[in-house]
Amino acid sequence: MAENSVKILIVYYTLYGHTLQLARAVEEGAKGVPGVETMLRRVEEFDIVKQKAIQGNPAVEQLWQEQQQIPVCSLDDLRAADGAIFGSPTRFGNMAAQLKQLFDTMSGLWLNGEMEGKPGGVFTSTASTHGGQETTLITMMHPLLHLGMIVMGVPYSVEGMIHTEGRGGTPYGPSTTAGGQGELQPTPEDLAIARALGKRVAEVASKLRA
Numbered sequence: 001m002a003e004n005s006v007k008i009l010i011v012y013y014t015l016y017g018h019t020l021q022l023a024r025a026v027e028e029g030a031k032g033v034p035g036v037e038t039m040l041r042r043v044e045e046f047d048i049v050k051q052k053a054i055q056g057n058p059a060v061e062q063l064w065q066e067q068q069q070i071p072v073c074s075l076d077d078l079r080a081a082d083g084a085i086f087g088s089p090t091r092f093g094n095m096a097a098q099l100k101q102l103f104d105t106m107s108g109l110w111l112n113g114e115m116e117g118k119p120g121g122v123f124t125s126t127a128s129t130h131g132g133q134e135t136t137l138i139t140m141m142h143p144l145l146h147l148g149m150i151v152m153g154v155p156y157s158v159e160g161m162i163h164t165e166g167r168g169g170t171p172y173g174p175s176t177t178a179g180g181q182g183e184l185q186p187t188p189e190d191l192a193i194a195r196a197l198g199k200r201v202a203e204v205a206s207k208l209r210a
């Protein structure tokens with residue numbers, strides 16, 4: 001990673017892959033900004049989820065294996081980042097505990113003000129249309145605000161933001177609808193809005209660095 005590059009960290013949790021697809025789109029958007037390098041990171045999985053939801057489910061197990069090459073986010077990754085964007089599937093209208101666990105290890109960063117002034121954003125996936133995308137996104141912003149980050153969303157000038165069909169894309173952050181069995185995929189618009197957030201955070205991080 002080049003010393004002088006602007007570094008954008010994308011941290012996600014996923015079980016069925018939808019949030020990972022959004023994470024990759026966010027990364028793509030950030031990467032397109034000149035002088036920006038990205039760090040894609042996952043968070044630790046719980047043993048109970050490995051035992052009960054991953055092992056024995058071939059599709060989920062394969063996704064789990066594929067993700068082993070993606071590093072787990074460390075506190076030093078957060079320190080190195082000029083901007084950070086966090087993604088989580090919705091769990092009862094809130095972020096998944098696996099991502100919350102990472103936030104809950106950040107007290108040192110918080111006490112030292114190490115995330116202050118860094119731009120950031122959030123994205124999510126729900127099973128159903130009204131399963132809580134906005135509540136998850138807004139509550140995911142709380143730790144970012146406590147850490148002193150500059151929280152960014154997606155403005156309505158981004159193409160596809162004003163819509164009425166059943167898909168994702170909110171001013172609070174990108175989102176997608178996975179379906180009750182995970183049978184749906186992020187739409188092209190969901191992915192474009194995710195790219196827009198990545199680009200936006202990367203552009204602001206670059207301007208702040210300059």
Ligand SMILES: Cc1cc2nc3c(=O)[nH]c(=O)nc-3n(C[C@H](O)[C@H](O)[C@H](O)COP(=O)(O)O)c2cc1C
Nearest residue numbers: 015016017018019089091092093125126127128131
């Ligand atoms: C414990 C639990 C709670 C969930 N709560 C919600 C919820 O409140 N609303 C919703 O629409 N989906 C809910 N879901 C479904 C997940 O959000 C869905 O599986 C996820 O968005 C898929 O994303 P992923 O492919 O990145 O794992 C829940 C799933 C679990 C396991």
